[in-house]
Amino acid sequence: MSGEKTYVEDVDRAFYDFRNEEKDVYRVRSGLTEEIIREISREKNDPDWMLQFRLRALELFHRIEMPDWGPDISGLDMDNIVTYVRPDTARMHTRWEDVPAEIRDTFERLGIPQSERESLAGVGAQYDSELVYHSVREEVAGQGVVYTDLESALHGEYADMIRQHFMKLVPPTDHKFAALHGAVWSGGSFVYVPPGVTVEIPLQSYFRLNAPGAGQFEHTLIIVDKGAHLHFIEGCSAPKYNVANLHAGCVELFVGEDAVLRYSTIENWSKNMYNLNTKRARVERGGKVEWVSGSFGSHVSYLYPMSILEGRGAGCEFTGVTFAGAGQNLDTGCKIVHNAPETTSYVNTRSISKSGGISTFRSAVVVTPKAEGAKAAVSCQSLMLDDQSRSDTIPAMDIRTSKADVGHEAKIGRIPQEAVYYLMSRGLSEEDAKALIVSGFAENVSKELPLEYAVEMNNLIRIEMKGAIG
Amino acid sequence: MSQQIVNTPIAGTFRWLKAGGTEIDVPAEQNESYYALLEKEERTIVLEDDAAAVLFRADLEKGSVLHLIQIRRQDGGPEGLTRTDVQVTCAEDAQFHWYRVVLGGDATYDNCSVALRGEGSSFTADIGYRLDGRSRYDANCEAIHMGRRTESAISASGVLSDRAHKLLRTTIDLRRGCAGAVGNENEDVLLMDETVQNVSVPMILCTEEDVVGNHGASIGQPDERLLYYMASRGIDAETACGMLAQAKIEAVIGKIPDAQVQARVREQLHGGDGGEEA
Structure with a gap:
């Protein structure tokens, strides 16, 4: 190839x-x-x-x-x-x-x-x-x-x-x-x-x-x-x-x-x-x-949808995918305020940038002194599909109590070439292989949607992926 | 005194977080400035914290290696705030290693910006802190990847107690043209009291496809299982937490490649018992 x-x-x-x-x-x-x-x-x-x-x-x-x-x-x-x-x-x-x-x-x-x-x-x-x-x-x-x-x-x-x-x-x-x-x-x-x-x-x-x-x-x-x-x-x-x-x-x-x-x-x-x-x-x-x-x-x-966790044991989950193509600058993410004891939050996002598009994941997790026993976990992954695009990850954590447990992980990279080769060796075109990998990358969101909407989302990814091979 | 905005990161975030640049009053006197040009050599520099404002610049030419060690002691050194600005450029295969230990002081402001221009150049930052009272540590550390196959690893680890406040911004900036670059950030913060404040802003900026950027952070109390284990060995929670804090500082010191320098740093930290813990 x-x-x-x-x-x-x-x-x-x-x-x-x-x-x-x-x-x-x-x-x-x-x-x-x-x-x-x-x-x-x-x-x-x-x-x-x-x-x-x-x-x-x-x-x-x-x-x-x-x-x-x-x-x-x-x-x-x-x-x-x-x-x-x-x-x-x-x-x-x-x-x-x-x-x-x-x-x-x-x-x-x-x-x-x-x-x-x-x-x-x-x-x-x-x-x-x-x-x-x-x-x-x-x-x-x-x-x-x-x-x-x-x-x-x-x-x-x-x-x-x-x-x-x-x-x-x-x-x-x-x-x-x-x-x-x-x-x-x-x-x-x-x-x-x-x-x-x-x-x-x-x-x-x-x-x-x-x-x-x-x-x-x-x-x-x-x-x-x-x-x-x-x-x-x-x-x-x-x-x-x-x-x-x-x-x-x-x-x-x-x-x-x-x-x-x-x-x-x-x-x-x-x-x-x-x-x-x-x-x-x-x-x-x-x-x-x-x-x-x-x-x-x-x-x-x-x-940046914001969740204010105001009562004991309140929770928030944020699952997001952002796909920025040509001419787009999509600055997305979330804000979470833990303002009560034993509140929990989980953030799981994916960003994809291609054809000069800019995607930025921006977040804020705030744990106030009232939020004893709060737990927060943030995971964001970004995929660069070419070297003309931009992908930024700008998370912030402001923790004001010792009795909290906050974790964060972020990763930026590109589509693993081995995965593309593998799928191509199974008969997929390069374009289809990449579209499949990107759809899988965004599965965190699609699996949370009702079937019809998951299909629509995957169609959107497929349409966007038509624009970039390589 | 002159008023300055310091530690402004490459990218900003929500204004209400107040995690952008910090406005401080810097004393006009006690300023020091250093410049080092390294040509195919390895050097270790220990910067004493006896000046209020320090500017350290270095250009590392091909294959050079610089270890820069900075200690802010719990006692001694200037009262009030100290501000350090480290600016380093690395040519091909050059390495810059920054070891930073902060053990107190009213307020410590660090900016460390490293431009990895040359192919195969690298930067490591090992930051350890143990803050109590009303100590404030405010830092901005950025690795700017410009050359191919450049590498960076920013690691921060510390303990906050009493009313200590720490604000750390770290940035891995993977710029177009740095194909094959790898940047890693890692932060581990132990919070000992209800009145501490920890702010972490770990950024990864990327305009290159063939790169890897990773960040991981863990912020919270000491692991309960560990404390339980220590208690079963007769070590109370306060002592155990002190040992954990000490271990974080030791982890930074242990990375300094020269045993004599390690001993000297420990001497600074412990007032004369350096070397015995090595």
Whole structure:
């Protein structure tokens, strides 16, 4: 076999990269002003406290500095971003037949209604700034599970619960894009699982950003009450444009005593997207949050789901894979705060870089003096597929009690040539051999996903691997 | 006094961790500066900690070997803070070995940056510390791999008790062109009291495909089974922990290749009983 490298152009990502013409949509002007915030608030029929919240967040956005420690985001000009785009539908629907044909077709092509029929307990579908479809199976609703859009919840019987929890875990003071989110948020889902209820099959929200030059700022708020169990899946994609798009969503998860929440994400934004998303969970005594995260898309990502282990025996597992290809700078990882005794965390991540892509694993494990008996283990592995790419591992551990046990291991390397030769000797092409090895490398994530999503993830890897042989 | 930001690592991380560069007041007096140029020779240098701020630079030409030993004693040496900045470049097959022992002092700030430019050059760092009271140790150690088949191994091991604070950033920077390079980082920290603080930021940066970078860290209490075994031999927990701390320092000293220098270092550490423990 020749040791020379062969480069093949990327295949197109037609599965995700289709777009609809914008027609009859309502959009605010680009940029960020008080008038625009008031306009969004009016459009959404906010209660007054929410308008005031948005305005305070806008002030903070203007005051807080850009992050200076991560990937360059100077290409993101907020003056060119449209922060609210309402699609061509008057309201959210509960039957796919009622969703406008073009939008319905988009989600059909993404396989959402099919997944709903086959393997989901409920689905929310957001198109640009608004939820266009939301439905939950009767038997799940019958258990008392609430799964609806956040705006409806804000005006209904859960209004107080929303006010009590909204942006309490991720306050707008947290960072510049949390402030932005607080000012312009729109869409997203609210889930409440009552005490002791187990939702047997997952709920899914899918976020599609179709409008060029727009931002998507959905807010997901999930409360899993004492002893309840839920698996929530988040998917996202967008067609590629020549202008920058922005995603600055926010996810807040409240996991009650002895409750378990698994939050899975397959993120496949287009490669003109700035993905500056914030996700955070607070876990009470004996509860557990499990993050399963696949990051494949976007031009630049800052994504570090945070788990605050607040009750004795609370736990967190973070399993992630990041695949950075040409033109991508994906800065991903997680943050964990052990703030109670006997809390545990386990982090297991994989990063893959190819064709000039940059992947960075960045993490923070903090063990406070309250966390006697805490245990934390972090394992991150990175794979370099060529010498044009970059892979960085930047973990940090801040330990403030002696009664803790913290372990960390990291490894960076390339695909073992012996494994490639072996597979080729069994009849696989070099490309297929490498794709198989990379799929195996990412198995930590795929094995945690429901079958359909694991297949999707492996397809994404296969598509990405078409771009590089050698 | 002059205010400086020291120990800024090559890559930054979350601002709220405050693990980037550290702002300190460095006394204007008591500054010392050393420069060594080694040409195909092996040399051992022991830097005494009698200056507040030390700049040590060395260029190691082909095949040269430099052992740099630095001790911060528990007593003696300057009061207040000391700051050391070590900058070394290694040409082909050159080796730089840094042995650093910190046993106290109000605050010790170390920066050690080694550029492995030449093919086959290597860098090892062995850092041992035993901190108590309100001692602070703040360090940044980086191996910059530029040449082919370069190797680095950064190893830190220590014990924190009372209100001691340690912040260690280590970086293996595998740059494009360093094919065949191997970098390893390893850290082992024992925490003895509730009031200590340990911050570790072990980074691996990589822009080359054909390399290996590894990091491993273990932070926590002494192994219970070990303490149990010691107790069964009549050694109480406090004594056992003291022995563990001593063992970590001895492990660093034991790596110094010259027995006479080892004895001299032990003499510094123990005030005259050097050599007897060798």
